[in-house]
Amino acid sequence: MPELRPPRHRVDPRARRWWTVQALLVLSGPALLTALALAVCSLLFFPGALPWLGPLLLVVLVLPALGYLWFMPRWRYAVHAWELGERAVYAASGWFWRTRRIAPLSRVQTVDTVRGPVQRAFGLATVTVTTASTAGDIRIAGLSDADAEELSRRIGEAAQLVAGDAA
Amino acid sequence: MTAAPPDTAQATAPATEWRSLDPRTVAVHLSWLAAPLGSLGLTALATHGRLDTRAWITLGCIAAGFAVITTGGLLRWWRTRYRITADAFELRTGLFTRRLRAIPLHRVRNVDLTAHPVQRLLGLTVLRAGTTADGATGGSALTLEALTRPDAERLRAELLARAGSADTTGEPVLSTVDRRWLRYAPLTFWIFGGVFAVLGTVWRVLGDIGVEPWRIGVVRDAFREFGHSALWLTVPLALLGIAAVGSLGAVVLYAENWWKYRLERTDADTLRVRRGLLTTRSVSFERSRLRGAVLREPLLLRLGGGATVRAVAGGLGSREENCKRSQVLPPAPRAEALRVAAAVATPGPGDGAPALFDRPALRPHPPAARRRRTVRGMVWAVLPGTAALTVLGALLTPVLLYCALGYALLAVPLVLVLARDAHRSLGHGVTGRHLLIRSGTFSRDTVALAREAVLAWSFTDSPLTRRAGLTTVTAAVAAGQDGYRAPDMAAGDAVPFAAAAAPGILDEFLAGDPDGAADPLSPPGRRP
Numbered sequence: 001m002p003e004l005r006p007p008r009h010r011v012d013p014r015a016r017r018w019w020t021v022q023a024l025l026v027l028s029g030p031a032l033l034t035a036l037a038l039a040v041c042s043l044l045f046f047p048g049a050l051p052w053l054g055p056l057l058l059v060v061l062v063l064p065a066l067g068y069l070w071f072m073p074r075w076r077y078a079v080h081a082w083e084l085g086e087r088a089v090y091a092a093s094g095w096f097w098r099t100r101r102i103a104p105l106s107r108v109q110t111v112d113t114v115r116g117p118v119q120r121a122f123g124l125a126t127v128t129v130t131t132a133s134t135a136g137d138i139r140i141a142g143l144s145d146a147d148a149e150e151l152s153r154r155i156g157e158a159a160q161l162v163a164g165d166a167a
Numbered sequence: 168m169t170a171a172p173p174d175t176a177q178a179t180a181p182a183t184e185w186r187s188l189d190p191r192t193v194a195v196h197l198s199w200l201a202a203p204l205g206s207l208g209l210t211a212l213a214t215h216g217r218l219d220t221r222a223w224i225t226l227g228c229i230a231a232g233f234a235v236i237t238t239g240g241l242l243r244w245w246r247t248r249y250r251i252t253a254d255a256f257e258l259r260t261g262l263f264t265r266r267l268r269a270i271p272l273h274r275v276r277n278v279d280l281t282a283h284p285v286q287r288l289l290g291l292t293v294l295r296a297g298t299t300a301d302g303a304t305g306g307s308a309l310t311l312e313a314l315t316r317p318d319a320e321r322l323r324a325e326l327l328a329r330a331g332s333a334d335t336t337g338e339p340v341l342s343t344v345d346r347r348w349l350r351y352a353p354l355t356f357w358i359f360g361g362v363f364a365v366l367g368t369v370w371r372v373l374g375d376i377g378v379e380p381w382r383i384g385v386v387r388d389a390f391r392e393f394g395h396s397a398l399w400l401t402v403p404l405a406l407l408g409i410a411a412v413g414s415l416g417a418v419v420l421y422a423e424n425w426w427k428y429r430l431e432r433t434d435a436d437t438l439r440v441r442r443g444l445l446t447t448r449s450v451s452f453e454r455s456r457l458r459g460a461v462l463r464e465p466l467l468l469r470l471g472g473g474a475t476v477r478a479v480a481g482g483l484g485s486r487e488e489n490c491k492r493s494q495v496l497p498p499a500p501r502a503e504a505l506r507v508a509a510a511v512a513t514p515g516p517g518d519g520a521p522a523l524f525d526r527p528a529l530r531p532h533p534p535a536a537r538r539r540r541t542v543r544g545m546v547w548a549v550l551p552g553t554a555a556l557t558v559l560g561a562l563l564t565p566v567l568l569y570c571a572l573g574y575a576l577l578a579v580p581l582v583l584v585l586a587r588d589a590h591r592s593l594g595h596g597v598t599g600r601h602l603l604i605r606s607g608t609f610s611r612d613t614v615a616l617a618r619e620a621v622l623a624w625s626f627t628d629s630p631l632t633r634r635a636g637l638t639t640v641t642a643a644v645a646a647g648q649d650g651y652r653a654p655d656m657a658a659g660d661a662v663p664f665a666a667a668a669a670p671g672i673l674d675e676f677l678a679g680d681p682d683g684a685a686d687p688l689s690p691p692g693r694r695p
Binding site: 002003004005007083085086087088090094096097098099100101102103104107131132133134135136138 | 641644645671674
């Protein structure tokens with residue numbers, strides 16, 4: 001029974017730190033701050049509420065935030081991978097929900113390299129390979145700058161070599 | 168941007184002078200005034216002509232808005248010119264920044280004519296030309312608003328004729344509306360929801376013009392009477408009444424949408440849908456942009472033995488527009504839907520496979536998929552309701568505890584039945600030139616996609632689905648919804664299905680594939 005093997009190349013190890021910062025900025029940071037603010041408020045104004053509010057905050061906000069901060073980047077790093085074959089691009093992404101996507105080079109329309117502000121600080125880049133369908137776009141996040149450059153160049157070349165209609 | 172084309176093909180293009188839109192277009196903007204002025208008039212009536220400051224401010228705003236919109240419309244009419252040259256359709260717009268857009272004629276894929284009631288009153292039609300480029304982004308269609316009907320018809324004929332289509336001669340009509348199909352109308356419209364939506368709108372409009380429905384004696388009396396009446400009789404009666412009104416609304420809506428519906432082949436390469444009572448629509452699908460068809464069977468309609476059909480076509484604009492314009496068959500008997508869906512999926516003369524959708528041999532998905540659906544129903548439908556009622560019951564009154572029990576007893580079998588049905592719907596397969604995917608219970612959709620149209624495959628799973636041995640496969644096409652999912656198929660079926668449906672894409676990445684060994688297996692490297 002044929003099975004897909006994982007793509008050959010992992011993303012840059014620095015991506016873990018980038019995802020950690022992202023988690024802090026987007027989800028964990030705000031959640032922890034909210035928990036802290038609520039705890040301080042209750043300490044100042046309603047000290048009686050602490051015995052039940054404390055555990056509640058711990059379970060609802062603090063533990064999920066810390067868990068996300070700890071697991072998501074590692075998990076993501078284990079999943080994210082990419083490979084450029086002779087006729088197709090192959091990438092795995094996601095963390096809990098893992099998506100493996102394969103698009104033939106003959107269908108590639110454009111190759112974009114995007115660097116967000118946080119990504120730039122770590123010297124990382126995201127390569128997006130677009131096809132005529134939004135469900136066929138391949139994003140490879142967390143590549144090192146050099147890899148991203150090289151990859152987008154090679155995909156561009158390969159896509160030109162493989163004759164085909166991009167529609 | 169584009170120079171005047173060489174004179175080679177001028178003989179076939181007599182109309183290369185710039186043409187302008189119809190001046191009546193400006194008059195259409197007047198219709199915009201009707202709603203606010205009407206509501207203001209009602210306010211004046213309700214307050215016996217004494218308009219307060221708020222009303223005057225509203226009136227001022229309406230006047231200003233009207234001036235701006237009319238001026239804008241005038242300017243647009245004045246500065247818009249179009250023409251057809253030997254090889255392109257050109258449109259010039261813009262007041263200060265003149266913009267010239269040229270669409271090569273060979274890229275014009277479909278030309279639609281639509282007219283809303285006011286435009287029809289004035290004899291106008293909006294023409295929209297879609298190109299290949301707007302499959303995903305939806306931004307690059309050319310719209311001419313508005314032309315006289317004969318002009319629009321002529322322009323459409325010119326555009327499509329030059330776009331490389333053959334001569335437009337009366338070709339086989341695939342389907343026309345039948346009055347008996349109206350019986351399916353109440354099965355589609357969300358009858359209760361529709362009535363409540365309309366009531367809500369009326370309520371808001373009344374509120375906006377300063378009428379409080381509670382103050383109207385008739386309404387108040389009616390509600391009080393209702394409260395005192397025998398509820399076991401009046402509540403079902405009220406529901407029946409709402410259903411009747413909703414059904415009536417659904418029938419009216421059906422008629423408005425599908426009046427004079429007609430699906431025909433205008434030539435070997437083009438399908439055309441014409442429909443509409445007040446707003447008339449006419450959508451053309453070019454064969455090369457048709458990627459397949461969807462047979463949709465929403466739950467109620469399915470119980471009534473009906474179905475609808477959508478085309479999976481590219482170049483129809485944004486996703487919402489695609490949704491609106493891709494309908495090729497109204498709710499109709501299932502046999503008719505099967506026939507039309509097969510004809511749309513296999514375009515070209517001579518209906519290819521009439522049995523494409525008729526009891527297709529689909530590979531079922533494993534029982535784990537049914538367990539997933541059952542669990543999902545329990546977690547999202549049974550659990551929250553029961554838990555909420557139980558908690559409230561414990562806090563407030565034991566009556567609610569019985570309600571919780573009743574809810575659970577009612578919801579559990581329902582979830583089980585629906586999950587079973589959802590699982591039975593699941594299936595996938597490859598037949599001839601198409602791949603077939605079926606899923607859904609509230610709307611059971613059977614999708615047939617041309618195999619060569621698939622331009623990427625996605626395989627999605629999570630630790631939970633991996634343990635259950637399930638994978639969701641998504642086929643990406645540059646048409647319709649872009650991605651068509653075959654949810655929760657056996658993990659072992661996923662790759663063979665994708666490989667059989669669109670051979671060659673996956674080959675390099677299969678484990679233990681002898682061809683893939685050309686590239687020596689190296690430990691996961693960091694360099695490309």
